[in-house]
Amino acid sequence: MKRKTIIPYNPKLKEIARQLRNNSTLSEILLWRHLKGKQMLGYDFDRQKPIDNYIVDFFCNELMLAIEIDGISHEHKFSDDEIRQKKLESLEIRFLRFTDWDVKRDIEAVVTSIRNWILEHTNQPTPNPSQEGSL
Secondary structure (H helix, E strand, O other): OOOOOOOOEOOOHHHHHHHHHHOOOHHHHHHHHHHHHHOEOOEOOEEEEEEEOEEEEEEEOOOOEEEEEEOHHHHOOHHHHHHHHHHHHOOOOEEEEEEHHHHHHOHHHHHHHHHHHHHHHOOOOOOOOOOOOOO
16 A cells, blocks of 8 residues: 655644534535545545645545535635645645536536546556446
8 A cells, every 4th residue: 555645734724624524515515425435436535634724625645636616605715726726736736626516516427527537547447337336
């Protein structure tokens, strides 16, 4: 197994992240149902993860992948999000972004996009559709 990379974070953000987890948006809840418990091709995702001086919606350390859901609250903060993303990308973190509307409208398309990104960026074989989801 690949050794986990240690990601710096501001300890003061831990309580804020906990509060965000306890007050998730509908879109975060919908996507979390597909990411929790290593359901996404066996990868472990955290939600509301403090990294450096920021908190990302979802994060997989093994993939160094942050997933963000941009909602109405993000629309006026685009330049802040861009600065934040560039800082985190300097830590070799890669990003996938989805809109709140896309997650609510078509969660399966969002999940497929995440799965396809993982398959394209890892040496993992493409799952056989007839076996996917079976025990």
